[in-house]
Amino acid sequence: MLIFLLNRLFQALITAFGVLTLVFFIQRLTGDPTALLLPETATQEDFEAMRRTLGFDRPLIEQYFAFLGDMLRFDLGKSFVQNAPVSEILASRIPQTLQLAAGALFVAFAIGLPLGGVMALMRGRWLSRWIMGFVLACQSMPTFWSGIMMIMVFGVWLKWLPPSGTGSFAHLIMPSIALGLLSLATYARITRSAVVDELGRDYIRSARARGVKMPRLVSKHLLRNSAIPVISITALEISQLLAGAVIVETVFAWPGLGQLTVQSVAARDFAVVQAVVLLGALVTIFANLLADILYSIIDPRVRLGSSS
Amino acid sequence: MCAAILAPVLAPLDPDRQNLLGRLKVPGFESRGVTYWLGTDELGRDIFSRLIYGARISISVAVLSVLLSGIVGVTVGMLAGYLRGWWETVLMRLVDIFLSIPAILLAIITVAVLGPGFFNVIIVLTLTRWPRYARVAYGQTLSVAKRPFVALSQAMGGSVPRVLWVHILPNIIGPVLVVATLEFGLMVLFEAGLSFLGLGVQPPTASWGAMLSTGRNYVATAWWIATFPGLALFLLVLSANLIGDRLSDTIGKGR
Numbered sequence: 001m002l003i004f005l006l007n008r009l010f011q012a013l014i015t016a017f018g019v020l021t022l023v024f025f026i027q028r029l030t031g032d033p034t035a036l037l038l039p040e041t042a043t044q045e046d047f048e049a050m051r052r053t054l055g056f057d058r059p060l061i062e063q064y065f066a067f068l069g070d071m072l073r074f075d076l077g078k079s080f081v082q083n084a085p086v087s088e089i090l091a092s093r094i095p096q097t098l099q100l101a102a103g104a105l106f107v108a109f110a111i112g113l114p115l116g117g118v119m120a121l122m123r124g125r126w127l128s129r130w131i132m133g134f135v136l137a138c139q140s141m142p143t144f145w146s147g148i149m150m151i152m153v154f155g156v157w158l159k160w161l162p163p164s165g166t167g168s169f170a171h172l173i174m175p176s177i178a179l180g181l182l183s184l185a186t187y188a189r190i191t192r193s194a195v196v197d198e199l200g201r202d203y204i205r206s207a208r209a210r211g212v213k214m215p216r217l218v219s220k221h222l223l224r225n226s227a228i229p230v231i232s233i234t235a236l237e238i239s240q241l242l243a244g245a246v247i248v249e250t251v252f253a254w255p256g257l258g259q260l261t262v263q264s265v266a267a268r269d270f271a272v273v274q275a276v277v278l279l280g281a282l283v284t285i286f287a288n289l290l291a292d293i294l295y296s297i298i299d300p301r302v303r304l305g306s307s308s
Numbered sequence: 309m310c311a312a313i314l315a316p317v318l319a320p321l322d323p324d325r326q327n328l329l330g331r332l333k334v335p336g337f338e339s340r341g342v343t344y345w346l347g348t349d350e351l352g353r354d355i356f357s358r359l360i361y362g363a364r365i366s367i368s369v370a371v372l373s374v375l376l377s378g379i380v381g382v383t384v385g386m387l388a389g390y391l392r393g394w395w396e397t398v399l400m401r402l403v404d405i406f407l408s409i410p411a412i413l414l415a416i417i418t419v420a421v422l423g424p425g426f427f428n429v430i431i432v433l434t435l436t437r438w439p440r441y442a443r444v445a446y447g448q449t450l451s452v453a454k455r456p457f458v459a460l461s462q463a464m465g466g467s468v469p470r471v472l473w474v475h476i477l478p479n480i481i482g483p484v485l486v487v488a489t490l491e492f493g494l495m496v497l498f499e500a501g502l503s504f505l506g507l508g509v510q511p512p513t514a515s516w517g518a519m520l521s522t523g524r525n526y527v528a529t530a531w532w533i534a535t536f537p538g539l540a541l542f543l544l545v546l547s548a549n550l551i552g553d554r555l556s557d558t559i560g561k562g563r
Contacts, residue, residue, distance in 0.1 A: 018405035026418055136553070140546035142497050144504050144517075145538030148524050152534070243410035247501055251524065261413070262505050265420045277417045281409040288408070 004296060012289045019281040023274060024067050028060070071278075077271040079264075086275045089260070097256035100249070101241045103176030108183035108237070113230070115184075116191025120199065121218070131188070139185035143244055147178040147251035179248045183237045190233050194226035228295065235291030239284035359540055362516040365509050366544065369426070370495035373433035374488050380434065381441025382484055386472050388442070389449025400446060403439040411436045415498065419507040426509050429502060433495055444487050448480035455479075486556040493548035500541055516541050 058066075070077065076086035115131050122128040154161045154174065162171050198204060199222070207217055242257070249258035257276055264272040388399040406414070414436045422428045452458065453476065461471050502508035503517025516537040523534025 014401065015404050015408050018401065019409055022405055022409070023417065026414075027421055136546065136549055137542075140493060140542055140549050142500055142520075142538060142541050142545070144501065144520055144524075145534070145541060148520065148534045148538065151524075239408075239410045243412035246412050246416065247504065250505060261416060265416060265505075265507065268420075270420065273417055273420055277409060277413045280413045284408045284410060 001296075005293065008289055008292050012285050015285050016282060019278065019285070020068060020071055021064075023277055023281075024064055027270070027274065076275045076278075079269050079272050082269065082272075086271050089272060090257070090275055090279065093255065093257045093260045096254060097242070097245050097249070097258065099172065100175055100179060100245055100254060100256055101238070103172050104180035104183060104241055104244075105234075105237070107176050107180030108187050111180075112184040112187030113191050116188040117195055117218075119188065119192040120195035121214075123196065135185045135188045138181040138188075141181055143178050143182065144247050144251050146181060147174070147248055150174045150178060151251070175248050175252045175254055178251065179241060179244050182244065183240060186233060186237060186240075187230065190229050191226060194229045195222060198222050198225050232291045232295050235287040238287045239280065242280050242283060359516070359519075359536060362519060362537060363540065363544070365426070365515045366496050366499055366541070369429055369433070369499045369509070370492050373430045373437065373495050373499075374492050376430065376434040377436075377438040377491070378441050378484065378488055381438035381443075382445040382477075382480075384438065385442035385445025385447075386449045386476055386480070389446040390453050390468070390472060390476060399442070403442045403446075406436075406439040407443075411498070412501065415502060416505070416507065419502060424502075424507050424510055429499060429508050432502075433498055436498075437491060437495070440491065441484060441487060444483055445480055448483055449476055452476050452479045486552055489548055489552035489555055493545040493552070496541065496545050496548070 076090070078084070079086050079089055082089060115135065119128045119131050119135075151174065161174055162168070204217065204221065207221070208214075245254075245256060246258035246261055248254065249256045250262050253259070257279070261273060261276045264270075264276070384399050384403070388396045415432050418432045418435060419428060422431065458471060458475050461475055466474070499508055500515070500517035500520070503515040504521045506518070506521065508517055509515045519537040520534050520541075523537065526534070
């Protein structure tokens, strides 16, 4: 177990290091990132001064190690636009995004799991076909469109919910649904195939032959055994939600990380953009690591298979 | 299986969509006395025409980026799966690294550096999405490479490109196509998402994402601006997903 954990941890670290390198080089795709940091009205002198302060006049390899050093010390740099440390700016936005992601995950779980279960148990019936259609619709729905439509109908026409902004529970409802739809589809599909797989197993058939009632079977055996794929997909969904938040937050004027990213791109506040990207990647790597570990606890076979 | 059940319900929709969007030669005129089928936007432009022009952008961006990222990804995946050893470690690690940055964020940071625009969007989407094909091609190549005809070709002195092109590619193309159709839908959404954020194809070129972004400001007064581009987007992605589902179903059965 320990070897497995260390191995996974090591892999995660390598990936994190790779992400840092990738982000570093993407920023230098055009050669000199100074232009990204300055407003368009900057003069040539501003340009040179900025280059020197940030060390962009040094050789690339030196810059790279300086960058890695900063990152290791968790020094994300300073935002020139907002004139504040990037870490503080991020910290002020994270709670909102977490709130939104939790809401979306709740929507996805609360609706997606039962739908998937019903689809599996009622395979071939009209109800399951309708649900599948609904799931496909959720999957193909552009978040920004469903968001705008909800704002229009529930916010503007019916006036049931506040159209945008934050502050109360009512504010959270529409963004959570908009963000949760795609995950909902994923959960419904995964649950469906997991339950279908389990239904085909021998133990279920023999239990049914022995006269065990379906509801009891579902609650005692099916749910637990179908949980594994659902758990592992949650790790992937978390990074999906983070990415989706960029658009949903823009639609609903929700002051989280996503809105921050878009504002920072518009304001050419590159230090902040870079920090959000790194944060997103780290969260993804960590979530995957966690999923691997959880997986190996639930299903010890995974551990044996991967170490060989 | 489930797609087979579903296909009859929704099938009449997708051939129609594909045909309609396939031949986009309708010009959008703005002269007086013309019926504006879907209303006009904030500058008095005909939404229907802009929709059709926007479809051009959406589809060409999606097709090009699917093609490019497919080519890059499949090549990388095949190389990693066939050559094994160092190639495998380095290439697949690279894939992991790319996949661990949420795609939209990777796209945003790259657009922020390169600047928006038609070709840059394609480059960005390619850069973001190739790892997915690499994963699939890699897994498939691993199993195909074990088959006897590959060993035979090697023994007869077939070069690496030849073995990959003649023997491996035809055998892995099925699953890759399935991924490509599903990715097509995703690319359409991505392009629209980037334009929605103002990072895609720049105005005044019509783009569904940008139209939605305008529409958002007018939800209270002009519902049609945001409704129709979104609906078009939704239908296009839905049909791509349906085709992908059905394809994966047929290919899955064939195995």
